[in-house]
Amino acid sequence: MTIALPPEALRRVRRLERVWEERQGVLGWITTTDHKRIGILYLFTSLLFFGAGGVEALLIRTQLIAPNQSTLSPAAFDTTMTMHGVTMIFLFVIPISTGAFGNYLVPLMIGARDMAFPRLNAFSYWVFLGSGLFIYTGVFTGHGPNAGWFDYVPLASRTYNPGPAIDFYALGLIFNAISSTAAAINFIVTIFKMRAPGMSLNRMPLFCYAFLAVSFALVFALPALSVDCVFLELDRRLGFSFFAPGRGGDVLLWQHLFWIFGHPEVYIIILPAFGIATSIIPTFTRRRMVAFPMVALAEILVAFIGFGVWAHHMFAVGLSTITTVYFAAASMIVVIPSAIQLFAWLTTLVTGRPIFKTPLLWIIGFIVFFIIGGLSGIMFAAIPFDQQLTDTYFVVAHFHFIIFGAAVFPLLGGLYYWFPKVTGRMYHEGMGKLSFWLTFVGSALTFFPMHIVGLLGMPRRQYTYPAGVGWDSYNLFETIGAYILAAGLVLLVVNLVVSYFRGAVAEADPFGGATLEWSTSSPPPPYNYAVIPTVSSAYPMWDVEDRQEDVRKLNRGEMVLDEGHETPASTVLDANFDEILDMPSDSPWPIVTALMITGIFAMILTGHLVAMCVFLALFAASLAGWHGVEPQEA
Amino acid sequence: MGVPRSMEATYDSAAARVDRGRLAMPNGWWGAALFIATELTLFGCLIATYFYLRFNNPHWPPPGVEHPKVALPLILTAILVSTTVPIFFAVRAARAGNARLTWLLFFVAVLVQGGYFGIQVHEFLSDLDKMSPHDSAYASIYFTLIGAHHAHVVVGIAIELWVLWKLFGGLTNYRMIGVRVAAFYWYFVSFLAVAVVLTQIYPSL
């Protein structure tokens, strides 16, 4: 976008460009601390894992296309179905939502120049990559985790699983949790402290509310999983007795701790999707979100109430009646914040003037699938119904409608929506719509029949099933659907790749969006904003006067912050301007520290304790290097 | 503009001035607070596990395992908690711009904490002679909970040693935040010490 700038303003912009200049080449990407570059690293890595998880899904569906097939042996099937779950949840959906979308967009949406802790941000990425490679090393050496993604004991204990497969799982998840915990801390401090002065909490975009909720949920949920995995490793490697019934331990201890993490985890999965939906809907309906404060509060309540419902995953284990009834009641209460958001979206669509372009189509698909998945979820809160249908394909249908239909569809819509901003090119609209319809029809055909076959008694996690029980044709439909779904996704990738090279050049704001990222160029410059934006509402791009004030500020030299690598910090509630912070630039310490941690986990896995201590010392040394050079000395 | 460029505070009185002038807690403090929140949750899970296993077992400790000592653990915990006093005054000194007094008070704290840690290692090893995690869930959670706490003490001492090292060069805004974070971490470890010791001696209460 070329506007003729007066000479003073131009000089300031040139100074910003010089100060924020980024190292080029591979070294530049390895040492980057720029939230946008880190977002792109996360994007490609998580899409790679999406591909892996997708291949695993197609293998499962191909094996189950008919009774008694031998595409996968029982052992291969068990690893494939376990890794499908582990990959999709820990290596795809969480990293792409928080690491790719969150990282790229949150600082832009709050008018900041980077996250609060840029080096910690890079560190999160390298640890994520390391944890993914760690777990897949297990898979490729014939020791892939194979006890299901929730890995119940005693099946996962050393007695029934003597090889290192479960160690790859447990250590891999602790390793992965370091990445997500660091990312969550970074988001919370960024959202609290780095908003443009004037963006009080009630003027913050709903996307950021969703990420605030996600981050708090991660902070309080991940430790339960880590503790569980530590107990499992202590039992497996050092002979401890946490899960041993004969020695005072309890197999249900694993389940409680797992689901105390696991249920909030599913809200962690869905909340970013809610955030994306609440960004796309106002843009494409050309009106403000109905009941904005209620939607913001609902996003936070979903995360909060989600901590109180975990034992609804355990209704068949023999808990006392009063315990099961409590958890069923809590599970019903958690429906309400989701219902509030759903009706806010629907009402906004009805009262607005929707333009049914590709991004909005994905959101409509999301709404349809979210309703179906949500309704089947409510059915599970009816305890006797749960006790018939849990562990069958009915629940597999439920969570795929939610995870794929409701969590992934907005991510795919978001890929289209922000593609012009990130790449500077427009995607192809016709191919975009086709990719949506293929994926939508494929998903419906894959996952809807699962409700029926579950009602007909087909349990989950079976590598095959007998003919003559009535399940054959449904499984055939599901497999056909899976391939159609895959075709839709392939078309999406083709569209984005081709458009990257040949798409029409995109302007700064092709859709008329309301949030601040649309005020930057496409793609944004490394410093995001030449002037820290003026904010007086939750829809800053629709406040024309504020945007004009920004231009005047640039000419006056106000809020340009070009004396160093600078960005403002403000107070938590009202965003009063509080300090000018110096941001770190390219640094090798995040990747070095991540490598040391990888060494620690690898040595724990292989049992080389001396080598582990060496890596621990090196880890401490790299932390010292990290904090050794203070920003003003750099 | 009265808003400070915090990183320009590279000597004692400047750092103190920036610290006093801030309206909100610094980013580093917030980061530490959230990290401490995850650690608190972690210990919450460990202590919840302790009581979950306890109510799953008719005999606690199991037959053949002696009841935990009460006096020594409580005394040691009191000693550890008492180091929050010099640490509190160390932060006050830093915020007043007195790097030397800050250094001295942290040094005193580290000495006491180091002594505490040494005695605790001895107790831990002697407990291992008397019961084994191979034999009971009681011993498994006992050693894991206490071991986790001791690991946090080690980390806290390491953080203090780093702060002591950096303070040789005087106070800057960055080191001021480091001092506050180190103190915050030790308040947390002291709180944990109380929660852990009460859990540890619970069967003897």
Add this chain to the structure above:
Amino acid sequence: MRRALLAAGLVCTLILLAGCGQSQGRQSTLHGASDQTRKIIHLWWGMLAAAAVVFAGALVLLAIAYRRRTKEGLPGIGEDEEVSTGLVVAFGIVIPVVCLIVLFFIANIGVVNATSAPKPGQTKMSISVVGHQWFWEVRYPGTTAVTANEIHIPVKTPVEVRLTSADVIHSFWVPELNKKVDMLPGHPNSLELYADKVGVYRGQCAEFCGLQHAHMSMAVYADPPAKYRAWLANMARPLAPPASPQAKAGEQVFLTQQCESCHTIRGTAAKGLIGPDLTHLQTRATLAALTIPNTKGYLGSWIRDPQHIKPGNKMPGLNLTDLQFQQLLAFLEGLK
């Protein structure tokens, strides 16, 4: 648009009808043979109806959004933020709360009582089922009857089933008779089985338990009382000595070729506990937990190469000569 909807409707109907006409080997939650399962089925249809109404309503709203895409505001009312917010409160809070409270009372206070586990001593009859990787050990306390994978109960009689596991977590599930209950080592559970019609009811392990989780099914036979008593009396008897010389030789093969290290045959020296009890093997209609029919041909294939039929299960292939093999089969055919 209309053609697309028609096509979608056709596909959906095809999908829904795909399961019709299958009654052999059924394991459906939608066919109830007990009071408990019938109550759950009614609950399901009620919830489905309510869900269909909600879903249809949402589709109507989406259709309205599409049809009115050039107009702002609500149909008829126009732009009114208060009414819009009120609609969110009504449909997002009030109506869901009412529906959920109703569902809660019907399902979690009402139906829950009908399906809850019996208290000890509440039923006249009780059996015990122990889950193993990958078969069901079935015992009849108060008698010496032991069998595997095929459970017999008298029709129209509440039976308490006591459930536990010898190894990993399994789950006992006969969908036409009652809900599923997990079988956990260290946590005994119980379930009531009641069949109001004579018949065979298929069940399956419903908690992932390892390599052959897919082949851990069971059959519950609800017999008329006289037939049940005869069956139980037969089960409680130890085996009569083998009649023919070939069967006698087969018994020796059984006792010397590893079989007795895993299997029990009451009335012989075989007392192994790793695999199922084989004393009355010929009373069972299937082998390997309903994986294959119990015929001479299948039994022979199973013994020759169990890993081919159920890969990963704990029975090794045996190196028997042809003669030993024939003798063993003759012996096993006598386990009536």
